[in-house]
Amino acid sequence: MIDVENLTKSYRKGATATQVLKGVTLRIAQGEFVSIMGRSGSGKSTLLNILGLLDQPDGGRYRLDGIDFSTADDDALSAARNRKIGFVFQQFHLLERASALRNVTLPLLYADGESDDGMARAEMALDAVGLSHRTHHVPSELSGGEQQRVAIARALINRPVLILADEPTGNLDAQAGTEILDIFRRLVTEGRTLVLVTHDMHVAACTDRTLVLDDGRITAERPGAIPSRIPREGRIDRA
Amino acid sequence: MSRNRARRKALVGSLVLSLQLLAAHPLRTALSLSGLLIGVATLIVMVAVGQGAERRVLERMRSMGTNLLIVIAAPAPRVLGRPRQVPVYTSLRVADASAIAEGSALAVAAAPVVTRPVVVHSDGFNTATVLTGTTPGGLLIRNIQADSGRLFNADDDQQQRRVALLGPTVAGSLFRGLDPVGRAIRVGRVPFEVIGVMRPLGTDPGGVDHDDQVVIPLTTAIRRVLNIPYVHTVLVQARNSADLDRLERDVRDILHARLPARSGTADPFIIQNQAVLLRTERGASRAMSRLTAGVAILAALVGGVGIAAVMLISVRERTREIGLRRALGARRRDIGRQFVLESAILAAIGGAAGVSVGVAAAAAAAILGPWELVISWAPALLGFCGSTLLGLAAGAIPAARAARLEPIEALQTE
Numbered sequence: 001m002i003d004v005e006n007l008t009k010s011y012r013k014g015a016t017a018t019q020v021l022k023g024v025t026l027r028i029a030q031g032e033f034v035s036i037m038g039r040s041g042s043g044k045s046t047l048l049n050i051l052g053l054l055d056q057p058d059g060g061r062y063r064l065d066g067i068d069f070s071t072a073d074d075d076a077l078s079a080a081r082n083r084k085i086g087f088v089f090q091q092f093h094l095l096e097r098a099s100a101l102r103n104v105t106l107p108l109l110y111a112d113g114e115s116d117d118g119m120a121r122a123e124m125a126l127d128a129v130g131l132s133h134r135t136h137h138v139p140s141e142l143s144g145g146e147q148q149r150v151a152i153a154r155a156l157i158n159r160p161v162l163i164l165a166d167e168p169t170g171n172l173d174a175q176a177g178t179e180i181l182d183i184f185r186r187l188v189t190e191g192r193t194l195v196l197v198t199h200d201m202h203v204a205a206c207t208d209r210t211l212v213l214d215d216g217r218i219t220a221e222r223p224g225a226i227p228s229r230i231p232r233e234g235r236i237d238r239a
Numbered sequence: 240m241s242r243n244r245a246r247r248k249a250l251v252g253s254l255v256l257s258l259q260l261l262a263a264h265p266l267r268t269a270l271s272l273s274g275l276l277i278g279v280a281t282l283i284v285m286v287a288v289g290q291g292a293e294r295r296v297l298e299r300m301r302s303m304g305t306n307l308l309i310v311i312a313a314p315a316p317r318v319l320g321r322p323r324q325v326p327v328y329t330s331l332r333v334a335d336a337s338a339i340a341e342g343s344a345l346a347v348a349a350a351p352v353v354t355r356p357v358v359v360h361s362d363g364f365n366t367a368t369v370l371t372g373t374t375p376g377g378l379l380i381r382n383i384q385a386d387s388g389r390l391f392n393a394d395d396d397q398q399q400r401r402v403a404l405l406g407p408t409v410a411g412s413l414f415r416g417l418d419p420v421g422r423a424i425r426v427g428r429v430p431f432e433v434i435g436v437m438r439p440l441g442t443d444p445g446g447v448d449h450d451d452q453v454v455i456p457l458t459t460a461i462r463r464v465l466n467i468p469y470v471h472t473v474l475v476q477a478r479n480s481a482d483l484d485r486l487e488r489d490v491r492d493i494l495h496a497r498l499p500a501r502s503g504t505a506d507p508f509i510i511q512n513q514a515v516l517l518r519t520e521r522g523a524s525r526a527m528s529r530l531t532a533g534v535a536i537l538a539a540l541v542g543g544v545g546i547a548a549v550m551l552i553s554v555r556e557r558t559r560e561i562g563l564r565r566a567l568g569a570r571r572r573d574i575g576r577q578f579v580l581e582s583a584i585l586a587a588i589g590g591a592a593g594v595s596v597g598v599a600a601a602a603a604a605a606i607l608g609p610w611e612l613v614i615s616w617a618p619a620l621l622g623f624c625g626s627t628l629l630g631l632a633a634g635a636i637p638a639a640r641a642a643r644l645e646p647i648e649a650l651q652t653e
Contacts, residue, residue: 049647052566054565054566054646054647054650055647074570074571075570078565078568078569078570078571078573079568079570081565081566081567081568082567082568082569083568087566087567089650093559093563093566093650095256095560095563097259097260097263098256098259102256106564106567107567107568109569109573110564110567110568110569110570110573111568154567158568
């Protein structure tokens with residue numbers, strides 16, 4: 001699914017260039033639930049942005065779903081972001097004046113082709129995250145956990161193969177965070193690939209595999225503690 | 240097919256979203272629209288005023304006859320070798336009129352006219368007015384018709400009958416609501432019988448009230464009232480106004496042949512060409528219209544700049560939203576299109592508001608004020624479509640700026 005080789009990236013601020021990624025190599029298979037950990041400035045968000053085609057690496061090779069996007073133009077990158085990838089952000093990034101339903105349908109605006117059943121699909125996506133009773137609420141009327149679940153529904157609407165989450169539980173309390181992770185776990189069991197960035201050990205412990213990033217390089221790789229975190233049945237399906 | 244439909248749906252979707260965002264800042268939206276609104280409203284009012292003025296000119300001209308040459312005797316500088324203080328007009332004779340009618344194939348009719356300021360008396364009232372003497376043909380050329388009673392005819396003229404037609408203004412002054420027909424008046428000291436009241440002619444562009452006159456047969460006027468051998472004016476009618484310039488040359492040639500040239504002065508007659516007057520009047524009113532339309536268009540352009548400024552602010556404010564849309568799959572051109580569309584919607588709303596305000600103001604002015612306005616669809620349509628196009632243009636720079644944003648930087652903006 002994800003095949004990264006010797007990825008480098010540096011940012012220029014004024015006269016000084018900072019190298020953020022110094023040769024990252026990793027492979028993630030379809031259906032894996034992977035977390036990337038690291039201290040602030042270790043380059044984990046930059047790596048995630050490159051994996052999400054929001055940013056371009058300076059060097060190295062990145063293949064997503066077998067396709068090399070290093071020379072792709074804006075249209076191809078946009079289409080891939082729209083169809084192959086679902087993003088979940090720490091700050092949710094919902095449109096404040098739009099209802100949950102309209103927020104979820106936002107990616108359909110940019111998807112060519114069949115979108116006649118858009119509303120139905122959005123309702124299904126909201127149902128899948130347990131928000132079928134909140135479809136017409138605007139974000140300010142929802143709790144943080146609910147907002148993040150709307151964002152997850154939005155990420156799912158175009159049935160992407162890869163879901164990328166940047167500190168998805170960073171703005172949530174423990175209870176809401178657990179619910180989000182439960183949803184993620186279920187998406188993985190349904191066959192989706194999920195990569196999340198976190199600096200929370202407990203979150204990382206819920207994933208199959210954890211990559212530790214330090215100073216632009218992957219310095220450790222260890223399996224997550226799966227058994228204690230398998231979602232209990234019916235937990236997230238409360239109406 | 241389904242691809243197109245999806246595109247159209249997407250367009251409608253972003254339209255709805257754009258409207259919601261505009262509605263979220265009502266004051267700013269209203270302010271950004273005001274320039275365009277004022278421009279379009281001004282344009283509509285000014286075009287209405289201009290067209291009203293032009294129509295008024297045309298109507299007045301038509302009431303006098305648009306196919307008309309007016310040959311006016313020039314004041315004689317000397318009479319019997321002596322200079323005159325009060326101008327006297329001696330050059331035109333009754334026969335000149337018939338000579339013109341017979342001499343030029345372009346002349347449909349020609350009628351001599353005499354005029355003099357007089358005081359007219361009725362039983363109890365008097366008024367200062369103008370006496371006009373002309374032939375029945377002159378009544379026809381001048382489009383004089385009877386509102387009540389009858390016109391005089393050729394027999395009245397030949398028999399030098401003392402019969403008079405009153406203009407509505409004179410009739411009002413002398414009879415104060417009574418029916419003047421059949422009653423007696425005196426023109427100076429000469430008694431007349433009123434045989435009819437004229438249909439109103441209105442005021443000409445020169446400010447002369449054509450309803451303030453008493454019209455009597457030409458021969459009666461010459462022999463019984465004025466006692467003069469000459470006439471003041473000859474009206475010459477052409478088949479249509481296109482012939483007027485050639486007819487003017489014909490008339491000039493005929494009169495030159497008949498009238499002795501005076502030494503050291505210009506022609507002993509002046510020819511007033513209605514076509515020229517009409518052109519001048521229309522030219523003046525059009526120049527005025529153009530000037531005001533120019534100012535209105537300038538105002539609208541300033542309005543367009545206002546919209547561009549507001550859109551630039553909007554792009555800056557919504558940078559994160561743009562980043563999000565890019566992350567969710569929006570292409571650069573999707574983002575650009577959205578801002579152009581928003582700008583166009585903003586401008587279209589401004590244009591529509593301007594049209595409404597302009598039409599309402601013009602209608603109010605037409606009802607309440609003394610002005611005559613013509614409200615037409617062309618400037619309204621032009622105002623609306625022009626505004627929308629202006630909005631499309633004004634949105635170009637903000638849209639380009641929005642589309643240029645890098646998704647990740649846009650997302651990370653605070």
